[in-house]
Amino acid sequence: MSYEARFRVWRGDEGRGELTDYTVEVNEGEVVLDIIHRLQATQAPDLAVRWNCKAGKCGSCSAEINGMPRLLCMTRMSTFEPDEVVTVTPVRTFPVIRDLVTDVSFNYEKARQIPAFDPGDTKPGEFRMQQVDVERSQEFRKCIECFLCNNVCHVIRDHEENKPEFAGPRFLMRIAELEMHPADEADRRNIAQEDHGLGFCNITKCCTEVCPEGIKITDNALIPMKERVVGRRYDPVVWLGSKLGIV
Ligand code: SF4
Ligand code: F3S
Ligand code: FES
Numbered sequence: 178m179s180y181e182a183r184f185r186v187w188r189g190d191e192g193r194g195e196l197t198d199y200t201v202e203v204n205e206g207e208v209v210l211d212i213i214h215r216l217q218a219t220q221a222p223d224l225a226v227r228w229n230c231k232a233g234k235c236g237s238c239s240a241e242i243n244g245m246p247r248l249l250c251m252t253r254m255s256t257f258e259p260d261e262v263v264t265v266t267p268v269r270t271f272p273v274i275r276d277l278v279t280d281v282s283f284n285y286e287k288a289r290q291i292p293a294f295d296p297g298d299t300k301p302g303e304f305r306m307q308q309v310d311v312e313r314s315q316e317f318r319k320c321i322e323c324f325l326c327n328n329v330c331h332v333i334r335d336h337e338e339n340k341p342e343f344a345g346p347r348f349l350m351r352i353a354e355l356e357m358h359p360a361d362e363a364d365r366r367n368i369a370q371e372d373h374g375l376g377f378c379n380i381t382k383c384c385t386e387v388c389p390e391g392i393k394i395t396d397n398a399l400i401p402m403k404e405r406v407v408g409r410r411y412d413p414v415v416w417l418g419s420k421l422g423i424v
Pocket of ligand 2: 329331332377378379382384395
């Protein structure tokens with residue numbers, strides 16, 4: 178079944194922009210990205226949108242649909258009523274380059290600041306991992322780096338001034354993944370708390386709600402990481418060592 182849908186798409190650049198109305202054909206089985214492509218093909222050839230895989234795996238097509246952070250390629254048109262206006266806007270936490278394309282360099286800068294996996298003196302082949310440890314980090318490894326979690330987190334979504342101090346859930350999860358890896362010898366607790374703002378997270382769980390990979394970011398990464406930070410702070414040996422300046 179085909180029908181004509183009403184779309185409102187944000188058009189503009191870093192300086193200014195506005196919502197523009199379109200009426201556009203929708204066919205059975207289509208996703209929002211199909212409609213954006215049809216707009217480009219028929220009415221708005223200069224409409225900028227970032228995409229790559231159209232399979233929910235590259236993380237490129239992040240945007241906000243009716244105010245909800247979503248992947249354009251994984252949002253079926255059948256989730257909307259045919260007479261509903263579908264509003265598509267760029268993700269809000271990162272600066273707009275043009276139309277639906279934003280500058281997500283913030284995320285790559287944060288990624289670079291996280292110290293790499295540190296196996297200490299362990300040589301390749303010397304180490305065996307238990308399956309439970311493999312599975313724990315495998316969940317985090319499903320991340321497609323769509324940055325919808327970082328986009329939705331109020332710590333930086335509503336407070337630009339927090340960006341230097343806060344890496345966002347995606348990268349706090351990366352730190353947690355390394356901290357939970359039995360062969361990683363770096364102490365990630367201060368890195369998470371002091372360098373990347375774990376304390377800013379007040380467990381609202383919005384990041385978990387929008388993750389297209391269904392990763393339990395808050396329950397399985399952020400809360401356990403907070404518990405490890407607290408455990409370190411209340412460890413009497415650590416407390417004494419920090420007073421003496423040796424830990
Ligand atoms: Fe996207 Fe989920 Fe990865 Fe965040 S954790 S960047 S929401 S896939
Ligand atoms: Fe932000 Fe997720 Fe914490 S949305 S406040 S990082 S639980
Ligand atoms: Fe790759 Fe949407 S185009 S995730």
